[in-house]
Amino acid sequence: MAPVDVETEKSITLPPPHFVLVPLMGQGHTTPMADLACLIVGRGARVSLVTTPVNAARLRGLAAMARSALLPLEIVELPFPPADDGLPRGSNDNSDNVLQLFLSLYRLAGPLEAYVRSLPWRPSCIISDSCNPWTVGVARSVGIPRLTFTGPSCFYSLCDFNVAKHGLLHNGGVVPGMPVQVELSKDTWAAAFLTCMPAWGKFVEEVREGIRMADGAVVNTFLGLEEQFVACYEAALGKPVWALGPFFLNSRDEEARAVDQSAVIAWLDMMDQSTVVYVCFGSLAQMLPKQLYEVGYGLEDSGKPFLWVVKESEIVLPEAQEWLQALEARTAGQGLIVRGWAPQLAILSHRAVGGFMTHCGWNSLLESVAHGVPVITWPHFGDQFLNEWLAVHVLGVGVPVMPFGNDKAMVRGHIARAVSELMGGGAVAEERRIKCKEYKERAHGAIAKGGSSHENLTLLLHSFMWSGSKE
Known part of the structure; x- marks a missing residue:
């Protein structure tokens, strides 16, 4: 043998x-x-x-x-x-x-x-x-x-x-x-x-x-x-x-394309292209009622369409629930508030979404950039602060809610300004969007x-x- x-x-x-x-x-x-x-x-x-x-x-x-x-x-x-x-x-x-x-x-x-x-x-x-x-x-x-x-x-x-x-x-x-x-x-x-x-x-x-x-x-x-x-x-x-x-x-990404019958996607389908700012702060960061109110007022004051995901744990107090219901009534033609979970990839890949206010967790930041969506940054802890620096100062795809080094409490004016800056016109905003589209192409090419x-x-x-x- x-x-x-x-x-x-x-x-x-x-x-x-x-x-x-x-x-x-x-x-x-x-x-x-x-x-x-x-x-x-x-x-x-x-x-x-x-x-x-x-x-x-x-x-x-x-x-x-x-x-x-x-x-x-x-x-x-x-x-x-x-x-x-x-x-x-x-x-x-x-x-x-x-x-x-x-x-x-x-x-x-x-x-x-x-x-x-x-x-x-x-x-x-x-x-x-x-x-x-x-x-x-x-x-x-x-x-x-x-x-x-x-x-x-x-x-x-x-x-x-x-x-x-x-x-x-x-x-x-x-x-x-x-x-x-x-x-x-x-x-x-x-x-x-x-x-x-x-x-x-x-x-x-x-x-x-x-x-x-x-x-x-x-x-x-x-x-x-x-x-x-x-x-x-x-x-x-x-x-x-x-x-x-x-x-x-x-x-x-296949999962994102499959989610096309939800109420969230149906609402986005009615909005104009690149006009909606998506707001979500991840699974761990918890907003205190005072912070929650400032975010809501800031979104309302911006005048821009918004899709905001609020955790159930953030609105357990009766007064928080009442406040949120009042905000929904006032912004019925402007925004959609989702309690609990939302299909993030499906949202970021939707044509109507033009910006993402994020806590700068790496998963969320990468998902946004890979879908060509520029970001508003509001880090809460850990690596999120350096991810913010990367997005704003290195990649050029982000607008901070708070100026770097500013330790004052976040207020509605900061939210409204950041949304207007990200979603508005002008050469700087357009350059930010162009960079994000380039990174999207590179992500899919990779x-x-x-x-x-x-x-x-x-x-x-x-x-x-x-x-x-x-x-």
């Missing part, structure tokens, strides 16, 4: 690459990781998306889609020891509760390692959210590579790396080592790098160490938007940084076959082509 070539035998018997994705349990982190999972399985690799039983329920739609399309994507539930999920109870916007949630997830290390060791073939790679530094020990114990998924912009990640490297976490002023000028007030600096919350110090340093120890980074961005920052971040880490985004253009994100995914998959044996 003729000898069998080893490489030929491998190509016949070994399974495709297998990626274990470990998102942070939170909508803003889980959603892009789910989009990344769709990207990877769409190219022929296998993905296990691990989560807790509570969060697995939110991913049923993704699991059903994978089954119907016969895609090798599975949702793996890792129960907390003991059987109860063990998560702290309380308000989402309480920083102590959020920290306790992050720390409680360390208890998933044992179940994750047990899952990996139970597989017939060792996975090719773990991709874990940077806020899951406990996966460092799991990857080392089972002997497989680990990539970190950094949820913020690459611009923010580079700023954070340089500030930590130079020991300037409490300074304020100019961020060192950046290819562009970046300058924050002392208060904004503390909020951006979380030094305003001392209890977070040890955890944040573990996150930074986990990023430094990873075999590389996956980022939800594209070179046509952040090329210089991706290159600088890769050089700083000394590891590959794969820019694969925007993730959602390969998966949830994910197309031959585009930078498409090719980067090919390189990533080739880097982890073979799964290892169980032993």
Whole structure:
């Protein structure tokens, strides 16, 4: 019998690459990781998306889609020891509760390692959210590579790396080592790098160490938007940084086109092109009644059409509900107020939407830019302050609600001015819209076959082509 070539035998018997994705349990982190999972399985690799039983329920739609399309994507539930999920109870916007949630997830290390060791073939790679530094020990114990998924912009990640490297976490002023000028007030600096919350110090340093120890980074961005920052971040880490985004253009953009019968879309269909400002501040930021009123009055005073998403938790007080109903009555011909959830991608892709007032979470900012919609920026915490700087001063697609460095309370006049400035005419506003349209074209070009994100995914998959044996 003729000898069998080893490489030929491998190509016949070994399974495709297998990626274990470990998102942070939170909508803003889980959603892009789910989009990344769709990207990877769409190219022929296998993905296990691990989560807790509570969060697995939110991913049923993704699991059903994978089954119907016969895609090798599975949702793996890792129960907390003991059987109860063990998560702290309380308000989402309480920083102590959020920290306790992050720390409680360390208890998933044992179940994750047990899952990996139970597989017939060792996975090719773990991709874990940077806020899951406990996966460092799991990857080392089972002997497989680990990539970190950094949820913020690459611009923010580079700023954070340089500030930590130079020991300037409490300074304020100019961020060192950046290819562009970046300058924050002392208060904004503390909020951006979380030094305003001392209890977070040890955890944040573990996150930074986990990023430094990873075999590389996956980022939800594209070179046509952040090329210089991706290159600088890769050089700083000394590891590959794969820019694969925007993730959602390969998966949830179809979802956006499917949402065409809702009351929101029906209302937008009646509006003129590029006249509506969409207002939404993400899933975590909570408006106090006083802030809520100022936003509403500001939108009303702007005279521009608006679509405003208000959280149910923001209007639990009877007086807030009464105020909102009165505002709806006064602005019936001008605005639409949505309580709870709204189909954001469908809204941003609608022809009537010409601007987006956002908290500057990276998911929302990227979704807006990739749909060619300029933004009004109002950051609340963390990376959002630097994302604002990126949008306004670097990309030139944003108008701030508050002047940089101004710590006065936001009032309706700031809202009305920012809306008028973004949605108005003039050379500056038109240049902002032109830039956004260019970034939209670049985003779609990046994910197309031959585009930078498409090719980067090919390189990533080739880097982890073979799964290892169980032993």
